[in-house]
Amino acid sequence: MVELGLNVPSLISYLVNYVILLVLLAALAYRPLLNALDNRVESIRESLAAADRAREEAATSRSAIEEELNEARREGQRLLDQAREASERYREEEMARARQSAEEFTQRAQADIARERDAAINEVRAAFGDLAITAAERIIRRTVDRQTHQELIDQVLVEGEQALRRN
Amino acid sequence: MTTKRVLLLLGVISAVLLIVGFVVGAVGSRMFGIGDSFLSQPGIHLPPDPVFPASVREDAVGYRVAEKKTEDKAHGEKESHHGLGLMQFAVTNTMLSAWLTSVIMLVFFIGGAGRPKLVPTRLQALVEMLFELVLNFASSILGPEMGRRAFPVVATIFFFVLFNAWIAIFLIPIYQAVGFGANVGGEFKLATHLVRPAGTDLNMPLALALVSFLFVEYWGFRAHGFGYLKKFFAFGDILRGRPSGLINVFVGLLELVSELVRIVSFTFRLFGNMTAGEILVIMITFLVPFVATQFVFGLELLVGLIQSVIFAGLTLVFLSVAVSHEEH
Numbered sequence: 001m002v003e004l005g006l007n008v009p010s011l012i013s014y015l016v017n018y019v020i021l022l023v024l025l026a027a028l029a030y031r032p033l034l035n036a037l038d039n040r041v042e043s044i045r046e047s048l049a050a051a052d053r054a055r056e057e058a059a060t061s062r063s064a065i066e067e068e069l070n071e072a073r074r075e076g077q078r079l080l081d082q083a084r085e086a087s088e089r090y091r092e093e094e095m096a097r098a099r100q101s102a103e104e105f106t107q108r109a110q111a112d113i114a115r116e117r118d119a120a121i122n123e124v125r126a127a128f129g130d131l132a133i134t135a136a137e138r139i140i141r142r143t144v145d146r147q148t149h150q151e152l153i154d155q156v157l158v159e160g161e162q163a164l165r166r167n
Numbered sequence: 168m169t170t171k172r173v174l175l176l177l178g179v180i181s182a183v184l185l186i187v188g189f190v191v192g193a194v195g196s197r198m199f200g201i202g203d204s205f206l207s208q209p210g211i212h213l214p215p216d217p218v219f220p221a222s223v224r225e226d227a228v229g230y231r232v233a234e235k236k237t238e239d240k241a242h243g244e245k246e247s248h249h250g251l252g253l254m255q256f257a258v259t260n261t262m263l264s265a266w267l268t269s270v271i272m273l274v275f276f277i278g279g280a281g282r283p284k285l286v287p288t289r290l291q292a293l294v295e296m297l298f299e300l301v302l303n304f305a306s307s308i309l310g311p312e313m314g315r316r317a318f319p320v321v322a323t324i325f326f327f328v329l330f331n332a333w334i335a336i337f338l339i340p341i342y343q344a345v346g347f348g349a350n351v352g353g354e355f356k357l358a359t360h361l362v363r364p365a366g367t368d369l370n371m372p373l374a375l376a377l378v379s380f381l382f383v384e385y386w387g388f389r390a391h392g393f394g395y396l397k398k399f400f401a402f403g404d405i406l407r408g409r410p411s412g413l414i415n416v417f418v419g420l421l422e423l424v425s426e427l428v429r430i431v432s433f434t435f436r437l438f439g440n441m442t443a444g445e446i447l448v449i450m451i452t453f454l455v456p457f458v459a460t461q462f463v464f465g466l467e468l469l470v471g472l473i474q475s476v477i478f479a480g481l482t483l484v485f486l487s488v489a490v491s492h493e494e495h
């Protein structure tokens with residue numbers, strides 16, 4: 001074996017060399033890097049879990065938002081229908097009221113006209129009665145010729161006309 | 168200049184260098200009779216060379232020079248030992264290579280993993296990839312928890328073997344050119360390399376094999392307590408008066424032998440592969456210099472990777488067997 005180079009101090013030197021190398025590498029290379037790899041694995045695992053959570057939350061909130069939008073849409077439609085119904089109802093009510101008011105106005109106007117006409121007729125009638133009485137009184141009181149007679153009639157007519165105008 | 172042209176130019180240069188290398192190398196020079204080859208015949212020495220202290224190195228170099236002269240006179244004479252004694256201390260060139268590898272590993276790994284960031288730098292990403300490869304390998308054999316526990320020891324073995332092999336390949340020009348010279352036959356030549364791949368020193372694989380062995384046995388005892396020894400000393404049935412217990416005793420002893428033989432197999436597998444690789448590179452460079460060695464470099468990169476995977480993988484498998492709760 002010595003011919004092959006076996007040498008105890010060399011062997012011990014290699015053993016010491018190996019142990020020093022092992023200790024230094026374990027302390028300054030293996031442990032820091034393996035810890036860093038573990039941390040990275042943990043960090044990646046956490047990131048993936050967080051990403052999954054975020055994806056789930058996004059999906060949940062998207063469905064919630066869609067639900068809210070649908071609800072708002074339905075609410076809007078309901079309000080629109082209500083408004084349409086209210087306006088229709090209001091329009092019909094107003095139309096009915098206007099129609100009724102117009103009819104009332106017309107009826108009132110017709111009643112007024114009829115009353116006025118009746119009053120006018122009565123007045124004319126009364127005026128002519130008075131005129132006839134007046135003319136008769138004058139005819140009876142005075143003897144008049146034809147010309148005077150005519151003048152009296154004209155005078156009565158004029159007075160009657162004036163009286164009508166006054167009224 | 169387009170990439171295609173650059174590649175074409177490199178291909179032409181490589182082909183020319185291959186032909187020139189073949190002609191001026193050991194094979195061509197002998198075949199065409201053009202005198203000495205471009206490189207002198209390398210000497211293959213299995214033991215590492217002492218480089219410090221200088222006195223031990225000079226002794227070794229002097230011994231080698233004398234031996235060279237002897238070899239020149241009588242070819243084929245068996246090489247005699249000229250390295251360190253069993254207990255003699257010296258800093259060897261393989262030791263320097265292991266220290267260089269250790270420093271490079273520390274700089275590389277601490278630089279990449281010392282202060283890890285959530286968004287990694289390129290170096291950190293590379294180191295992370297390497298760590299995860301080894302960690303996944305360990306976890307696939309031992310399970311996640313035990314794989315994590317075994318990771319530091321196994322990863323250090325894996326990277327130490329791999330870096331030793333690969334750095335030796337990438338720095339082989341420096342490894343081969345830098346050293347201490349000596350006067351051999353009136354000519355000044357490189358007699359001792361300053362650095363040599365640590366895998367070619369028997370002590371380095373042996374040290375790693377011992378680490379692996381001790382680590383496995385430690386976890387065996389930790390998992391089973393002293394009951395772990397029943398695996399090797401299965402006298403239970405014999406003591407209960409069952410003759411069939413003899414088989415268990417025999418199997419237990421076989422287990423013990425195989426457990427101890429693992430140290431030897433670990434050591435010589437790595438030592439053999441690394442040494443053979445270095446010899447192959449040196450010999451190819453001697454036979455056909457320049458570019459032919461590139462093919463061997465590619466092969467050696469693969470061999471380095473395979474050896475590191477085997478060393479780490481077998482440690483994990485033995486550990487898995489040691490901590491498993493099956494009845495032995």
